[in-house]
Amino acid sequence: MRLFILVFLIFFSLSGNAQSISTAKPWTYWWWMGSAVTREDISAQLEQFAKSGLGGVHIIPIYGVKGYESDFIPFLTDHWLDVMQHTVSEGKRLGLGVDMTTGTGWPFGGPNVSKQMGAKTISFKDNKWVVVPTKQEVKRAAPGGEGLVFDPFHPTAMSNYLLRFEAAFVHAKEKPRSMYMDSYEAYGANWTDDFLKEFKSRRGYALQDTPELLTDSSGKSESLLVKIDYHQTLAELLRERYAHVWTQWSKEKGFLTRYQAHGSPGNLLDLYDEADIPETESFGTSRFPIPGLRIDPDYSIKQFGTPNPLAMKFASSAADFSGKKLVSSETGTWLANHFKVSLSQVKPQIDELFTAGINHIFYHGTTYSPVAESYPGWLFYASTNFGPSSHFAEHFYLLNQYVERCQTLLQESKPDNDILVYFPIHDLWSTPAKSAGGVHLLEVHHVDRWLLQLPFGRLTTKLWEEGYTFDYVSDRQLKRLSVNNDGNLNSGSSVYKTIIIPPSTYMPDETLSQLLKLAKDGAKIVFADHVPNKVTGYNVNESRQKLFNAKLEELTSKKQNVLVEKDWESALLKQGVIQEKWAKLGLTFIRKSQYSKPVYFIANVGNTFQEGWISLGKIAANVEQYDPLTDVSVNLPQRNENNTNEIFLSLKPGQSCFLREAVNNSEAVPVFISTKQHPVAGTWKVDFLKGRPSIPASGKLLKPASWVTLSDTARYFSGTARYTVSFDLTAEILASKNITLGLGDVREVAAVKLNGKEVGIVWSIPFQLKIIPELLREKGNKLEIEVTNLSANYMRLRDKKVPDWKKFYDINIVDITYKKFDAAGWQPMPSGLLGPVRFLY
DSSP, X not given: OHHHHHHHHHHHHHHTTSOOOOSSSOEEEEEEETTOOOHHHHHHHHHHHHHHTOOEEEEEEEOOBTTOGGGOOOTTSHHHHHHHHHHHHHHHHHTOEEEEESSSSBSSEETTOOTTTBOEEEEEETTEEEEEEOOOBOBTOOTTOOSEEBOTTOSSHHHHHHHHXXXXXXXXXXXXXXXXXXXXXXXTOOBOTTHHHHHHHHHSSOGGGOHHHHHOOSOOHHHHHHHHHHHHHHHHHHIIIIIHHHHHXXXXXXXEEEEOOTTBSSOHHHHHHTSSEEEEEEESOOOOOOTTOOOOTTOOHHHHOOOOHHHHHHHHHHHHHHTOSOOEEEEEETSSSTTOOOHHHHHHHHHHHHHTTOOEEEEEEEEOOOTTSOTTOOOOSSSOOOSTTSTTGGGHHHHHHHHHHHHHHHHSSEEOOOEEEEOOHHHHHTSOOOSGGGOOOBOSSOGGGTTTTSHHHHHHHHHHHTTOOEEEEXXXXXXXXXXXXXXXXXXXXXXXXXXXXXXXXXXXXXXXHHHHHHHHTTOOEEEESSOOOEEOOSTTHHHHHHHHHHXXXXXXXXXXXXXXXXSHXXXXXXXXXXXXXXXXXXXXXXXXXXXXXXXXXXXEOSSSOSEEEEOOSSOOSOEEEEETTTTEEEEOOEEEETTEEEEEEEOOTTOXXXXXXXXXXXXXXXOOOOOOEEEOOSOXXXXXXXXXXXXXXXXXXXXXXXXXXXXXXXXXXXXEXXXXXXXXXXXXXXXXXXXXEEOBEEESEEEEEETTEEEEEEOSSSOEEEEOGGGOOSSOEEEEEEEEOOSHHHHHHHHHHOOTTOOBSTTOOBOTTSSBOOOTTOOOOOOEEEEOOEEEO
16 A cells, blocks of 8 residues: 555645646647757746647747847757757646647758659650759758758658657657648649659559540540549559658657648548648638728738638548547738738637638747847748737737637547448549649639539529538549448448439549448448449440440449439438528537537627527437536527427527537527617726837827727827726616627727626627626716737837848748738728717616
8 A cells, every 4th residue: 555655645746747638728820930949948838838738739940030040949959859859848847738840831842852752744746855953942941950851752751751750859868749841832843753653553554655645635535534644643642652651650759740731632531531630721811791800901811812611621621530539730821911910810710720620729839039139029921920929928818718619529429420421532633723833733722713602602692501511532532431230331440321323424433433342331322413424444445435334323223321312402402411590590500429418519600690599409308508618508499390499599690609419408598689779978088008019198088999099109109008987877778687798899808897897808809797786886886998909000210210120031031922021011001999888678
C-alpha cells in the first residue's frame, strides 16, 4: 500500500509539471519572421496566448524583418532546434500544444532540392514533348529555407526532402505534436521523370503514342478519355509519392499530421484521408446577409473568391468517413484589411466552419514580435491580427471561450449524416482546366471553377440549403464500404442510409462493380436523374464499355433499393433519409451524435428566421437549447401539431446554439416574442478612458453616435470610451419579466453597466443583453457603456507621420488588394456606440 501511495505521489508530482493540451481551445498560426526569436520572448508570448484562452500554436518560419539580420536563426540549425524545443517545453508547462510546418513558407522545397528534383512542366509543341523546369522557388521562405519547390510526383523527391528533417530531429528531446503541409501551390507542375512509364503501367497503353489526344481541344471522346487517364495518373502519383510518403514518415517519427490537400490536382477526399487531421481553409469573407455585418468593400471576389462550406466539407467528409476526431481550418485570412477586423466579423465565419464539420480552429493568425518592439509590432502580410497588439486583444478571451465551448461538444460527438454523395471527379477531368499546366487544381478559393460548375455542386448546394445531412465519398473510399444487416452503409467509422450519385457521364468500372456488390448486399443507392453512361479509360475502351453497360443494367434492375430518379429528393425520402425542413428558413446546421443521442449545432447566418416553431428530425423528446456564447441552457417550449412534436426556437440573425435532448425536467421557458420597444432617451456623455495616440476631450451627444464626430483628436483615436446616459422607464416595462437591452450598432465591443451593476460584454451580432428586471427602476436609471474600437483610425495618423513599422522583407506589407499598404488616405471609421439603444420587451 505504501509503495502504491509513493508511486501515485511521484506520478502526481511529475504530471503537475505539465498541463494537458487542449484541442477544444482554438489554436493559432505563429509566424516566426526570420526566426529572429529569443527564449525569453517565446515564453512571454506563450504566457499571453495561454492567458487569452488559446490551446496551441503552429510555428511557421518565414521571411525576416529589416534591421534584425544579425538575429536571424537559419532553419533547422542547432540554434533553431534549440528555440523550437524550448517552445515545446514551455507549451507543456502552460498547457499549449505546438505544431510546425515541415519546411518554411510554402509549398515544400528548400536548399536540399536539386534542379533535377525540381518541379517540372510539359507541353506539346511542333509535334514534340517539351519538358522544362517550372523554376518555382519556396514562397515567403525563411532564412535557411530558400530553394526550389520539388517535383510532387517524383518517386523519391519527398523522401529525399525529408532526410534533412530526419537528421535535424534525431537528437531532439522535445518534438512538436504535429507536422503540417500547406495547400498545394506547385503551380504549373504536371510531369515527372518516369511519368510515361507509370502511365503505361497504370493505364495500359503508351501515352507517347497518342500525344495529340492529350492536347486536343475539339472535345472528341477519345481525347477526353486520355485526359481523364492523364489526370488519374497524376492524382495517384501525388497521393502515393507526396501525401502518403510524408504522412508515413511523420507517423514513424512520432508526429501527427495536419494536411491542407486543397489546391491539388488529385481527389481531395483521398488526399485528406491520408492525414490525421485534415485541414481546410477559410479565406476572405462569406457574404452573409446578417443585418449589421460589415464586408470590406476592397476585398476582391474576382481575385480571391469567397469561403464555401461545400469546399470545406471535403476535409470533414474524409474525417467522418475514416473516423478522425479532429478537422482543422486555417481561419480568418483576409477577413478585412489590416487594422479593420472586428470580433463580430470573425464569429459568423467560425460558425460556418462548424456547420461544415470543422472542430479544430487555427486562427490565421499571430506574428511573433519582440516584447520590446513598439506598436504595432511585427505583422504578417495576409492575415487577421489575433496577437497581443490586436485592437481586440483585451476581449480576445471572449471569442476563445465561445470557440472552446463549441469545439468541446463538436469534438466529443460523432458524425450523424444520412447520405454519402459520390464525387464524380472524372467528369471534372474531362473538362478544360483553367489552371497553370493544364491541370485541375481543386482550390478553396474559386470553387466556381471546379465544384459549383458540376452537377455534383448543384446537387450538394441543394442538399445543403434544404436540410439534408451528408458527406462526400471518392471512388477509392467506396471500396471500404460494407452493408449492415439493416441495409445501412458502414465505412468502419460512420454509418449512412444511402449513396446518391449526382448526374454524371463517366465512371470507372471498378466503382460500378463496387456499387453493384453493395447493392447485392442490400445497400440503398440513388442515381439522380440518370446513370453514368461511359466507362473511364482509353485502353480497350470499346470492349470495356460493353461490360460496363451490362453491369449498369444489372445494377438498375434492383428496383427495391436502387432508384434512378429525376426527383431525387423523393427518392432519398423513400430510402429513409431525414430532411430538416427548417433549414430552408436560412438556418445552417450540423447534426451529430453524443452518447447515441442527437446533437444539433445551428447557426443563423441569414436574415430570414427570428423565432418560430420547428420540428427536429431526430429529437421527439424534450429539447434543451445551449447557448455557447453565454454558457446557459434552457428547456424549450414544445407542442404537438398534426402529430408532429415541435419546439419554439428563438435565434436571431448572427446567433448560434446547440439543441439536444433535455437531461432534466426543468420547466420550459415560456414562448415570448418581443413586440414592444422603448428607446433610451437622454443626453449621452462620452469620456475617453484609454488608448492612442492621446486621450481626447470629453463630449456630449444627443443620441448614440460615432465618437469621431466629436473632435479632430477623436477621429484618430483607438481605444476605449464610456458612453453614459440617465433615463426613466415606464411601469409597463418594469412589469415585464422578459427584457432585452439592444445596443444597435456597436463599433466594436461594449461592456455594459446598469445602475452600477455589470450586465455583460457584447462583441457579436446582435449586440443584445438580457436584463434582470430587478436592476431597473422607474426614475433615475444610469446606463454606462464602455466601447472599444478598431485600430484603423490611429493607423491613419501613424502612416501619415511615422510609417516606420513597415520594415519587412519579401512582400513587406500589403493591403487586401495586394497593393502597397498605406492607411494615410483612409477615411475615419465609425467608432463607439452608434445605436439605437432601446429596451425590447
